[in-house]
Amino acid sequence: MKHEEEWKAAKQRCRLSDDEIRMARELGMGPRGLIKNIPNPKQRWKAPVAVWIRELYEKKFGRKAQLLQPAAPRTVSTPSDPPEDLFEPDIFSVVEDFGPPGRDEVAEEDELMLRRQQDFRRAAEQVAVELARFDAVQKIVLFGSVASPLEKEVPRFRKFQRARQPIFHECKDVDLAVWISDLSILNSLQKARAKALARLLEEYDVGVAHHQVDVFLFSPATNAYLGRLCAFGECPKGKPECLVPNCGAGKFLRQHESFVFRPEALSPARSVTFYEHGVLMLGREEDEDIPF
Secondary structure, three states: OHHHHHHHHHHHHHOOOHHHHHHHHHOOOOHHHHHHOOOOOOOOOOOOHHHHHHHHHHHHHOHHHHHEEEOOOOOOOOOOOOHHHHOOOOOEEEOOOOOOOOHHHHHHHHHHHHHHHHHHHHHHHHHHHHHOOOOOEEEEEEEOHHHOOOOEEOOOOHHHHHHOOOEEOOOOOEEEEEEEOOHHHHHHHHHHHHHHHHHHHHHHOOOOOHHHEEEEEEOOOOOOEEEEEOOOOOOOOOOHHHHOOOOOOOOOEEOOOOOOOOHHHHOHHHEEEEEEOOEEOOOOOOOOOOOO
8 A cells, every 4th residue: 555655656746647657667667766766957967757767668668569558448338427438448549649749849849959059068168177277188179969050850759750850959968079198187087077067057057967978088199099088986897888898997098899989070060179288268258158
């Protein structure tokens, strides 16, 4: 009985439908775990619990399993039954009606994607300011989708996929290239990244997780790619990711299996230089929008 009360509380607090509760149960989730995963208002990178459940369910069981569920058993009609109860339900009932998105929905998603890019751009600048304080850091470049005007594409959201409706690209993380002459300070760079993101949250109410800021490290002498700044708090962490060859050869220098950095990612058309030769070149005042 107590367990059922917890499920009722989780349904209410997470704003879940009966079908989403069913999916959560089939996935082996518990009500307390669902409540713990409710995004904080400042955690804008986290999806609502309902979206999280549906994505996990689709990944495990497939989309058709999510859209269909057995209908309620047929009831015997009596004179007191309302007229609609006289109809026999279909064998399966569709849980959601995925109609095409309206113009307002498309505009809202476009605005959300642009705002997400702006938040990530501000995070990149805050991290760059902190990393530039180290003498060993000689150059910092922002690249990837956060550095360029967003292009339109059909997103991963099912409603837009079904209608083949394009919206602006969804930025998923920040990519910073950093040229560094001393790899012994990587733990200090980790702390600097965390400090910058904490300030971003405090001053601008923008939440970006430290693992969403990828720092790619390069040799100033040869421009060779060295690895990435690890997101774990200790090295080695003992995770499967740590078993990749040469990962942790330098403390907090992470390697990714089969990953090869492509130099064209840093072409001038796809990147923005933030710091070089002791000079910050962020290109905007703190309260201005991104000048694309």
